[in-house]
Amino acid sequence: MINKKLNKILLVGPHPKRIGGVSKAVNNHLNNFSTRNFEIQYSQTGRNLEGKGTNNRFVRNVVQVKNFLLKFRTGIHLVHLHITSFSSFWRFCIFIFISKIHNVKSIVHVHGGSFDKFFFKSGKIGKYLIKEFLNANAKVIVLSEYWKSFFLRLVEAPKLAVVPNSVSIKKVVKNDFYNTDDTKAKLDFNIFFLGALSKQKGLEELIIASKKINQVNDKIIFNIAGFVVDKEISLFKKIYNLSQKKNSNINFQLNVVGDKKEELFYKSDLFILPSYSEGLPFVILEALSYGLPVITTAVGGIPEVIVEGKNGLFVEIGSADDLVDKIFQLYHNPEIIKKMEIENFNKIKEMYEHEIIFDKIQKIYEDLL
Numbered sequence: 001m002i003n004k005k006l007n008k009i010l011l012v013g014p015h016p017k018r019i020g021g022v023s024k025a026v027n028n029h030l031n032n033f034s035t036r037n038f039e040i041q042y043s044q045t046g047r048n049l050e051g052k053g054t055n056n057r058f059v060r061n062v063v064q065v066k067n068f069l070l071k072f073r074t075g076i077h078l079v080h081l082h083i084t085s086f087s088s089f090w091r092f093c094i095f096i097f098i099s100k101i102h103n104v105k106s107i108v109h110v111h112g113g114s115f116d117k118f119f120f121k122s123g124k125i126g127k128y129l130i131k132e133f134l135n136a137n138a139k140v141i142v143l144s145e146y147w148k149s150f151f152l153r154l155v156e157a158p159k160l161a162v163v164p165n166s167v168s169i170k171k172v173v174k175n176d177f178y179n180t181d182d183t184k185a186k187l188d189f190n191i192f193f194l195g196a197l198s199k200q201k202g203l204e205e206l207i208i209a210s211k212k213i214n215q216v217n218d219k220i221i222f223n224i225a226g227f228v229v230d231k232e233i234s235l236f237k238k239i240y241n242l243s244q245k246k247n248s249n250i251n252f253q254l255n256v257v258g259d260k261k262e263e264l265f266y267k268s269d270l271f272i273l274p275s276y277s278e279g280l281p282f283v284i285l286e287a288l289s290y291g292l293p294v295i296t297t298a299v300g301g302i303p304e305v306i307v308e309g310k311n312g313l314f315v316e317i318g319s320a321d322d323l324v325d326k327i328f329q330l331y332h333n334p335e336i337i338k339k340m341e342i343e344n345f346n347k348i349k350e351m352y353e354h355e356i357i358f359d360k361i362q363k364i365y366e367d368l369l
Contacts, residue, residue, distance in 0.1 A: 021112075164285075199276075200275065202274030209321075221250075
């Protein structure tokens with residue numbers, strides 16, 4: 001039997017302190033394996049932190065491949081790669097290839113909600129190479145049963161494993177968004193969006209919905225926070241300009257992390273993510289961990305977490321009117337929100353807490369070593 005303390009796992013992915021779901025997955029991985037019977041080493045891919053390292057993509061990629069290669073001198077037993085799709089996937093193929101020639105087993109852990117689009121947009125040769133590189137790994141981890149059903153077309157079934165993202169449960173005492181006097185006057189009702197400032201996240205429809213709601217109710221506030229997507233600067237400017245208008249019901253903040261993000265979750269009554277496509281978003285699990293009901297779309301692995309009417313509501317993709325209807329449905333029924341709050345705390349505790357999820361990853365490691 002191998003001494004577990006000697007097992008060296010090389011974790012490969014974006015910097016754990018960058019904003020984004022994959023970086024959060026890497027950060028969780030590093031933190032939650034620090035006390036387990038493995039030696040976790042880390043090799044960075046992608047952009048550096050601001051002010052750190054070179055901004056030249058070619059030079060950065062060369063340096064990161066070199067650093068990855070040097071790790072094998074320490075006697076790596078297993079490589080775990082956190083990947084996405086499109087150009088990111090092709091960059092990671094070099095790491096899969098290097099692991100293979102060193103006779104070290106590798107795991108690819110697939111994030112994001114666009115791998116299907118990536119595959120179908122690839123040509124005949126591209127599709128062949130995607131399948132070959134995926135099957136070169138000892139295990140392919142996906143975030144949900146939905147994505148498992150897709151990857152069964154690409155990967156040998158025994159190599160597939162479903163491991164959702166994980167969060168820690170928060171101890172939250174929510175205040176009712178009603179005053180306790182006889183008038184039952186409503187306080188501000190805070191709706192929180194957190195994510196990439198992208199059309200793909202349904203932000204265009206959310207903006208339209210916020211305008212319609214503001215015409216009839218000035219107590220519903222939209223707290224929009226996220227990070228700018230390079231090719232969608234115009235959407236960022238549109239949201240920012242709207243937030244600056246007099247009597248706007250939009251509060252806007254960029255690059256929210258740490259205490260500020262926690263504060264926004266705590267003050268919120270509802271989380272909203274009307275995406276066009278997803279994997280299994282961290283932000284939805286985070287929202288559940290704060291007891292927030294969720295309004296979202298039935299895409300990717302989301303329906304495996306959100307049950308209509310039980311802990312959230314689904315909206316039609318691209319429908320601002322449906323967003324308005326569902327927001328008012330919860331706004332006018334605080335007793336439903338209370339029930340959803342309890343349901344969401346319990347769901348995280350039973351299914352998505354760090355210890356539960358990383359026990360699954362540890363079992364995968366043990367089976368491969």
